[in-house]
Amino acid sequence: MKAIMIRSPISVLEKDQIGYGWAKVDFSEHENATDVIAKINKEYTNGIGRHSNSIKRFFNLANGDIVVVPLSKAIAIGIVNGKRSFDQNLAKTKACNLISVNFFRTNNGHILRIPRKSLTQGFESRLKVRKSNTSLNDFKEEITRIIDSIESNGAYKQETYLLEKISEAEQKFKKDLLTSITSGTTWLSAGGNGLEQLVKELLIIEGYTAAIQPKNQSSDISDIDIIASRIDRFSESNLLIQVKHHSNISGNHGLKQLMAFNDFEDMEYQKWFITTADMTDLSLDLASQNNIRVMVGSDFVDWVYENISDLSYATKQQLGIIEIPLLLK
Structure with missing residues (x-):
């Protein structure tokens, strides 16, 4: 067994x-x-x-x-x-x-x-x-x-009931949060910068140093929104991240931006495509074929929720999050 x-x-x-x-x-x-x-x-x-x-x-x-x-x-x-x-x-x-x-x-x-x-x-x-x-x-x-x-x-029926209600409330919160982000009804700054700032804050919470990169870095399609690194006694992790504030489905443009970016030949790194939308199977296959890791909208709100207690008060305000006790019935 x-x-x-x-x-x-x-x-x-x-x-x-x-x-x-x-x-x-x-x-x-x-x-x-x-x-x-x-x-x-x-x-x-x-x-x-x-x-x-x-x-x-x-x-x-x-x-x-x-x-x-x-x-x-x-x-x-x-x-x-x-x-x-x-x-x-x-x-x-x-x-x-x-x-x-x-x-x-x-x-x-x-x-x-x-x-x-x-x-x-x-x-x-x-x-x-x-x-x-x-x-x-x-x-x-x-x-x-x-x-x-x-x-x-x-x-233990009572404890199971309470845990079910907590899970239901968490799932509803995540669904509503993703809808707010994708529909533009939060107070994140426009033009994608607000989402990049949120991703940067989440990375810092998890121990990375992170920097948002300037726009129009190169004359071709290659582009990176955030570079993050975490180094400790035993390991080093470097991330090159493309962030897209999309609804419904993200296309392949962001993936192609990552695929074209090869400026750090002397450094080991992971490429990440983070989107608030979903992706087609063809896009996911393209990402896999080019060693690009993907975080779609549902995964992204999971990440936000896991770190919600450590988000700054200002960021919670921008997302429209308030923390009050909830009475289960």
Whole structure:
């Protein structure tokens, strides 16, 4: 019996499934992970990159294995029953490859949410790993104790209800915030500068030094909006970022600006395209083929929300954010 953490949309969990990406490859058509990896390497220009272990962990899930899914301030736990399927409609949420899981639920059928505050520090810290999935075998004993407690004592209906309401309020806030940003009803300065200033502040919160670059840097299409770097005792990270304040769909122009920018040949860096809009599959493929990482609108508001307590008062005002207690009923 294995235990893994996997990130998956709550809408997929509600159907007693977990989902994984790689929309060009139907995992259910293959007998083993080796064949899946070979197919991915064939279908994707950049192949699997460093995702080999993640693919193997997901594909090799078997009946009886334990799955832990991080939720807002909570986790969901389920037992794999092993049935694989594929749903192309879930490609946008990187969840098209599916495995059936029996999730623990409350007496009224809702996904049971176990509060993160009830977990040990080590277990809770592991949930913060920014990977699609990771092994939790080191915490199998703790997870088994939680399962035994659920089966013996039943679900804590009140706490699950409160966590559900918190999650619903958070999702509504993120949706409303993204709508405000894309429709121009915030007080961010116009012309894209306000969004660049917000991205810069978020980078600084996460320990980067960041500088917004002057416009019209070159006579050709190449352009960078923000350069950021973070150096500590053990590592160095340099980011070249193009920021687009768009609604609906971002085109390829920003990607082409990044693709054309090659001024730092003596420095290792990551190129990032950050947009408040969405992107087509063709654009995402173009980004992947050119080693450009992408943050679309839903990912961007997640980033804002994760750092909301550290944003300056002025920035919160510009976004129209007020912080008052909310009474749940």
